[in-house]
Amino acid sequence: MVLALVPVLLGLAISIPLGWLAGRTRIARAVLVPVTGLLYTVPSLALIVVLPIVLGTRILDPLNLIVALTIYTVALLVRSVADALAAVPAVTIAAATAMGYRPFRRFVSVELPLAVPVVVAGLRVAAVSNTSMVTVGALVGLGGLGRLFTDGFQRDIPAEIVTGIVLVLALALLVDGLLLAIGRWITPWTRVGAGARVRAGAAA
Numbered sequence: 520m521v522l523a524l525v526p527v528l529l530g531l532a533i534s535i536p537l538g539w540l541a542g543r544t545r546i547a548r549a550v551l552v553p554v555t556g557l558l559y560t561v562p563s564l565a566l567i568v569v570l571p572i573v574l575g576t577r578i579l580d581p582l583n584l585i586v587a588l589t590i591y592t593v594a595l596l597v598r599s600v601a602d603a604l605a606a607v608p609a610v611t612i613a614a615a616t617a618m619g620y621r622p623f624r625r626f627v628s629v630e631l632p633l634a635v636p637v638v639v640a641g642l643r644v645a646a647v648s649n650t651s652m653v654t655v656g657a658l659v660g661l662g663g664l665g666r667l668f669t670d671g672f673q674r675d676i677p678a679e680i681v682t683g684i685v686l687v688l689a690l691a692l693l694v695d696g697l698l699l700a701i702g703r704w705i706t707p708w709t710r711v712g713a714g715a716r717v718r719a720g721a722a723a
Contacts, residue, residue, distance in 0.1 A: 520690065522656065522663060523649040526585050530592025531642060537593070538600025539626065552598050559594035563587060563655045584656045591652065592645045599641025603634035636709060639702035643695050650691040654683070664690075 541551040570576070570583040607630050615629040657665025667683030670676070703709065 520650075520694075522581060522584055522661070523588065523653040523690075524646065524694070526588035526592050526649055527642065527646045529585070529589045530596055530645060531638075533589070533593050534596035534600050535631070535638075537597045538604060541597060541601040542604045548601060552601060555594050555597040557594075558590050561590075563591070563652055564658060566590070567655065567659055578659060579661065581656075581661055583659075584653065584661055588649045588652060592649065595645045595648065596638075596641050599644075600634070600638055603637035603641075604630055606637065607633045632706070635706050636702060639698060639706075643698045643702075646694045646698055647691045650694055651687060654687060 537551055537555065541548040566587045567583050568578070570586055571578050571580065574582065574586065576582050611629060611633065612625065615625045620629065653663055654665030654668060656663055657669045664683050664686055667679050667686070671679030671683065
């Protein structure tokens, strides 16, 4: 879980400024979104093997897997963040500007909170993906649940492999549900809007 979720947090921290930059100009978007998206096409095992050369770490260092998964998280989130910020109504931004909000404060207090639901949706995809991909670390001796796959294959124990699949699926569902709950908790206005729609429908 540590190897899967730490990269999600790091990737989010990197993706927010990149997504903001991609939303400022067409040129930045035309460069950042495709380039970061291409990062996801790099084979995970190859990336984990190459990173020790780049970072100067040992092949069994968990940092290699954390960096690799952070790269994949950024690849998934930059577009989500850029699209989420682009979807913030222009009238809302104009109103915040008219109230005296400077660009940074407007971004932190208005634009980013309104973009949270879309960002969380992208974050859920990245977290579930990382939970699955972290098992690749077992192929280079990093352990984790991936060990159930490698050990089960080497010893020809299908039950061990199935157990690994079930556990990874359960953890992915747990992480997804947790992020969904956090997303709803930090965006109470979305629940108010949904409740109002339900009441309007019942009245009709």
